Amino acid sequence: MQKSKLTLYIFIALILGVIAGYLYNVYVINAINTRIANAETAIKSVNASLSGYKDTTGIDYKMLVTQKVKLAGHIKANQSLREDKLEGFTILSDIFLRLIKMIVAPLVFTTLVVGVAKVGDINAVGRIGGKTLLWFLSATLVSLLLGMLLVNLFEPGKAMHLTLPDSPIGADIQKASITLKDFVAHVVPKSFIEAMANNEILQIVVFSIFFGIGTAAIGEKGVIVIRAMDAIAHVILKITGYVMKLAPLAVFGAITAIVAKQGLGILSTYAVFIGEFYFSLIILWLIIVLAGYFVLNKRVFTLVNNIKDAMLVAFSTSTSEAAYPRVLIELERFGCNNKIVSFVLPLGYSFNLDGSMMYMTFASLFLAQAYNMHLSFAQQLTMLLILMLTSKGVAGVPRASLVVIAGTMSMFNIPEAGLALLIGIDPLLDMGRSATNVLGNAMANSGS
Secondary structure, rough: OOOOHHHHHHHHHHHHHHHHHHHHHHHHHHHOOOOOOOOHHHHHHHHHHOOOOOOOOOOHHHHHHHHHHHHHEEEEEEEHHHHHHHHHHHHHHHHHHHHHHHHHHHHHHHHHHHHHHHHOHHHHHHHHHHHHHHHHHHHHHHHHHHHHHHHHHHHOOOOOOOOOOOOOOOOOOOOOOHHHHHHHHOOOOOOHHHHHHHHHHHHHHHHHHHHHHHHHOOOHHHHHHHHHHHHHHHHHHHHHHHHHOOOOHHHHHHHHHHHHHHHHHHHHOOOHHHHHHHHHHHHHHEEEEEEHHHHHHHHHHHHHHHHHHHHHHHHHOOOOOHHHHHHHHHHHHHHHHHHHHHHHHHHHHOOOOOHHHHHHHHHHHHHHOOOOOOHHHHHHHHHHHHHHHHHHHHHOOOOHHHHHHHHHHHHOOOOOOHHHHHHOHHHHHHHHHHHHHHHHHHHHHOOO
């Protein structure tokens, strides 16, 4: 499938997915959503009644508690039914994402070993790594700062006027750990096989660097290993071409499931927040492209054109990992040094998630505004620095952005119940974040 046709098919799949999702929501899912909403309203009413009781041993109080338990079970049963109804669509994207994950770990290992072995000199590897990390930290700081500035400018949370909850109510999202021990455990592998099985990119990178340096150090004997790894990498890239032919089906399934589950109404309810966030992403895109322009001049637009289908895949499936193999191919076609790309791109997927970084400050301060909590400039800067550190330890964690935000909110006494505002629309926001992450990593590699 030619690249131009693939992009066209992905775009058509996007449109068809929105239409199919809307129709499926109206005729199938809407009734289930109504039952869930009614039960949630009833639980709020029961909670209000329970708060008026001082005696918790009375029959009326116990009856209300029993009613609340039944309503909660009703919600859970309907949520399970909704997932079953959407299973036919989600399985399309699940198959594609599984195939991509099957490719990513061996592709990172083989290309990185070849890249490091060809560089050969451990000092050269250190210099490239140092420059790369400096670029990533700068990009992270710019993204976080931009999110902070724009959320203060737009103030999307001001219109919410939420009251602070009397009791802490969680949103069933674990908090990010920022201990040094946990970070080291996440980075340093205890088993290469385990790292491959779990797609732990950072751990694979660490082992691959050691393996590549060791291969280069043994001289002539290592040439056979390099040739073998290079051949395997090309085989995997060929497999990538086959897998990418399934991208339009995956896009259709993912978009249909999101729209069918949430309905187009979710867009109108959160229109201001979603609109301002995506406008902020566009500004970040312009900054990223401008940074690339200083290095590549007019060729930067060629690069953007080359990776547009990879960005569409990331946007539609809400994961930048799905675009990894395609980005690797396009960067090498663009003329980037393959040994640099194979070294820098895996690191970027752990340390250079520009879209996710901006979202973290944008969303955290949005929730503070929603609860009418004023955070001083010094507090906001502190939050920015905390997010900069904690975000580096959760690469590969499901819903990583929400996990980091949950951990940060508690430090500034922002009620965790506010996360419920984000959970419903997070898949829509994650689409933009993922596409931005792809663009940021492509520019980082072209500038290295």
